[in-house]
Amino acid sequence: MKKMIFGVSLQFISDFDVCTFCNLILYLCCLKKESSRNSIMKKIIYSVALAASGLGMVSCNEKLNIAAPYKDITVVYGMLDIADTAHYIRIQKAYMDENQSAIDMAKVADSNFYRALEVTMKEINAAGTVRSIISLSKVDLAKEGFRKDSGVFFNTPNYAYKFKYPLSADNRYRIVIRNTNTGNVDSAETDIINNTGSYNVFGLTEWIFSGSLVSFSQIQSDAGKLRQSEYSAHVPANSGDAELLVRFNWIDSNTATGTSVRRSADYTGFGYKSSMSTPLPTTFGLVSTNKDIFDFLKSAIGPAGPNQYRYMDSLDMILYAAGVEYRRFKDLNGFKGGLTADEIKPLYTNIKGKDVMGLLSTRAFAARYQIGFGPETKDSLSNGSITKELNIRFK
Numbered sequence: 001m002k003k004m005i006f007g008v009s010l011q012f013i014s015d016f017d018v019c020t021f022c023n024l025i026l027y028l029c030c031l032k033k034e035s036s037r038n039s040i041m042k043k044i045i046y047s048v049a050l051a052a053s054g055l056g057m058v059s060c061n062e063k064l065n066i067a068a069p070y071k072d073i074t075v076v077y078g079m080l081d082i083a084d085t086a087h088y089i090r091i092q093k094a095y096m097d098e099n100q101s102a103i104d105m106a107k108v109a110d111s112n113f114y115r116a117l118e119v120t121m122k123e124i125n126a127a128g129t130v131r132s133i134i135s136l137s138k139v140d141l142a143k144e145g146f147r148k149d150s151g152v153f154f155n156t157p158n159y160a161y162k163f164k165y166p167l168s169a170d171n172r173y174r175i176v177i178r179n180t181n182t183g184n185v186d187s188a189e190t191d192i193i194n195n196t197g198s199y200n201v202f203g204l205t206e207w208i209f210s211g212s213l214v215s216f217s218q219i220q221s222d223a224g225k226l227r228q229s230e231y232s233a234h235v236p237a238n239s240g241d242a243e244l245l246v247r248f249n250w251i252d253s254n255t256a257t258g259t260s261v262r263r264s265a266d267y268t269g270f271g272y273k274s275s276m277s278t279p280l281p282t283t284f285g286l287v288s289t290n291k292d293i294f295d296f297l298k299s300a301i302g303p304a305g306p307n308q309y310r311y312m313d314s315l316d317m318i319l320y321a322a323g324v325e326y327r328r329f330k331d332l333n334g335f336k337g338g339l340t341a342d343e344i345k346p347l348y349t350n351i352k353g354k355d356v357m358g359l360l361s362t363r364a365f366a367a368r369y370q371i372g373f374g375p376e377t378k379d380s381l382s383n384g385s386i387t388k389e390l391n392i393r394f395k
Contacts, residue, residue, distance in 0.1 A: 075092045076359070172191050
């Protein structure tokens with residue numbers, strides 16, 4: 001039985017944490033299953049921890065034949081965020097084994113990490129001159145304070161390569177990975193998205209007015225069409241993708257037991273108002289139907305139990321921007337469709353080298369916190385047909 005396996009973690013841009021290596025990513029896919037007594041179940045599990053994007057050489061790896069002889073395939077994912085003081089790059093291996101179960105291999109950390117890698121990051125200025133060379137150290141993310149969820153895959157140790165260095169949006173950064181056992185050298189390059197500037201440079205126009213309140217009270221217009229909430233977004237010029245996260249904050253209170261628990265739920269249903277080119281224009285619209293927002297809250301919060309009230313005080317809005325390579329990666333790998341029996345479709349990668357795939361990326365975010373609700377929105381959340389059973393209250 002032949003299996004190919006990577007190690008795993010998936011999230012969206014907004015869910016990304018440089019230490020959990022986040023979320024968009026090489027999709028999971030399964031090849032066909034043959035159901036006869038002597039059948040072979042050919043399963044491919046992609047595990048990646050990715051995040052947002054950067055610029056680099058564009059390429060697609062060749063199709064991978066599941067019946068090919070054993071070989072290591074290096075998988076690299078990293079997100080560079082100018083706001084972080086510590087940066088983490090995930091480097092793992094994929095391989096084939098004719099004798100072991102993929103599920104068994106998923107439980108063994110040694111099957112997913114290299115023992116002998118030299119990893120450096122080069123800082124390169126606009127003239128192409130290398131300004132600094134930073135060595136990355138191998139660390140266990142659990143000891144860094146980022147524990148991996150338990151499940152089918154191993155959760156300890158959970159290695160990554162770390163460096164602490166102040167990034168600059170004026171420079172580019174090139175990772176160089178050398179396998180000291182094989183001599184193979186892999187590399188990738190990214191620019192950096194800047195997170196500085198006013199809200200009309202990076203943020204939402206609506207944030208500029210300090211007293212502005214969120215309003216999404218009406219579900220339908222008089223003509224019966226679904227009403228939309230729209231925001232005018234501004235991102236740095238080298239952004240390839242963007243996402244708006246709206247975090248609803250409330251206190252779950254039970255008057256019978258006297259318990260109060262602070263909770264939150266993240267809504268990421270805003271999409272582009274129109275089709276977007278790559279790189280993004282610096283200003284564009286993000287829209288969501290109000291009904292989608294109410295439906296999300298109904299699902300995320302759930303009906304209130306006896307003596308249970310949800311005191312909703314505010315929401316936070318976070319605008320994430322990712323680089324051009326991230327957008328290309330998502331567009332190419334996000335398609336759905338069937339696969340032929342013994343191969344998988346080409347996967348986008350900006351990592352250069354032999355038997356390597358993945359993405360080196362950049363992202364940044366701008367945010368405004370503790371935004372209040374308009375009076376009509378409060379009334380709709382408390383008494384509207386979709387969310388009335390949630391027992392939402394406002395102090």
